[in-house]
Amino acid sequence: MTDMQYDWTFDSPAGGRQVDVLGDTQGATAAIQSLITDSAGEPPAIPVPADCLVTLPAGLVREDRTITEAEVRELNGNDEIALARVRSNPLRLLETLLELGTVRIGDMAASSDVLPQLLLGDRDTLVIAIRRVTFGDEMEFAEIICPTCGDDFSATISLGAIEYQKAEASRLTVPLRKGGCAIVRFPTGADQAAMLANPKATNAEHNSILLARCLVEIRDDHGNVKPGSEDLATSLGLADRRAILTQLAANQPGPRLLELSIEHEACGGEVPLPLSVADLFRDF
Template sequence: MANDLHTEGFTNPLSNPGASNAAIQALLSEAQGQVAKPQIELPAGGNFRLPGGLVQGSDYTDTRYDAEVRELTGADEEALTKARSGGVGKFITTLLQSGTVSVGGQKASAALLSNLLLGDRDMLLLEIRRATYGDEVVWDQFSCPWCSEEFRLAVTLDEIPIRRMENPSERVFEVELRRGRKAFVRLPVGADQEAILAVVERATDSEQNTLLISRVLISVVESNGSENAVTGNPEFARSLGILDRKAILDAIEKNQPGPQYNEVKFTHESCGKEVPLFITAGDLFQGL
């Protein structure tokens, strides 16, 4: 509350950092003197079901869906501020590592999180957001794309549709290519996202697509029935026709489970038009 601010004796840390630090230290020790045993509350958290699931072993018989996240704390905020300078990939990885407690009964580790489908990672981000900032995402000055009116827009996280995978085996699927060929493709996981985000600032969208396709393409079956393994082969990904590449990327998009951030829409009452809303991770974590 602005009215309650005590500005008397205020030391500007920019003009006098030494005095300011000393004042802060004095305040901290004063505070410690008052509260002998500081009460440290455990961060709030939540349990929920992953839309894709963590596959154990080589088949899909032991797929685990339970996950737990917790509220981000000041220590996490410090780590995230540092990670931000390392780019988007580092930021998202740090966010997931900070806020995820466990997945499938296992403590969250970097390796485990890299193994999760992008849709499951999006779900973790959504729930970390809920535990940290609550259910409501607010835009103070949202501008209607139809009538340009500016207003305060609030959307609750429950308005974001969640697509759930019916069967864990759907993470590998077939895509029809032209001229009687077909491809076996797997859904991208965290490790793929990390590889792409690591080059996002120097690679074009097409180059990022080449990298993604070369990672998730398992094999291609020719029209004569012969099958060739093509994983990790950027040259092969480049050799595919533009329409075949598009078919693969569209199938990945269509099959990925998780929060559908670009399927949120609302009706603007003033103009009566339906407004599509494209929610990004940046909107979810506006404070960071």
């Protein structure tokens, strides 16, 4: 019987080389290892699906840049269990939903430290994106009452039809009834949590907490400035308090959920269909 000779040729920058795998086992092993090392590279990057990427209307300010890109993901059964455990607490439900469904804000993990820093409109934007990537773009509504003809009907809306308002400025200047102005900033998730921390608080108390946190300063007609505080927020007249809260709501960057409307095809009437964040996940 003739001896069998195996010749293996390995690619290398210097050209192929032949190794006798029976006569030089160490050399063959070294050659194979060299081939693996030379051919190994960075693993291919897996692109993020387009529907998982979100552009925040305001974004998170970090030093000299504003981060507006975020990534969300589809909710699964484990997430449903976690959400069901906190469904009796609307604030905790919202926080849990954001923590589970948001992957990152820019290059930062979407942690319980980062998410509360986002403006309310940015948080609403993330909730809508999580809803769309989990259940799809369409939402069905039944027993809608048309204010024009009085009939009730069912309709399907597209979440993609929701209009968004971008941030024109980080602060608002609101004229006061007796002169001067209030300088206020838009509320964040942390402000919302502080406002709703006491479930027994009245709406007036909620408003005072929010104003105390978002009121930067009061300027009178003579240039005098009073820094914002809880006492200053509660000492404002009712008309001024309402004016500030109205301007914050009207100019808040983010989805205009309360301005959504649909057409009743039977009569052609325009039907207001204001949504809340809770409506987006009403099944929970």
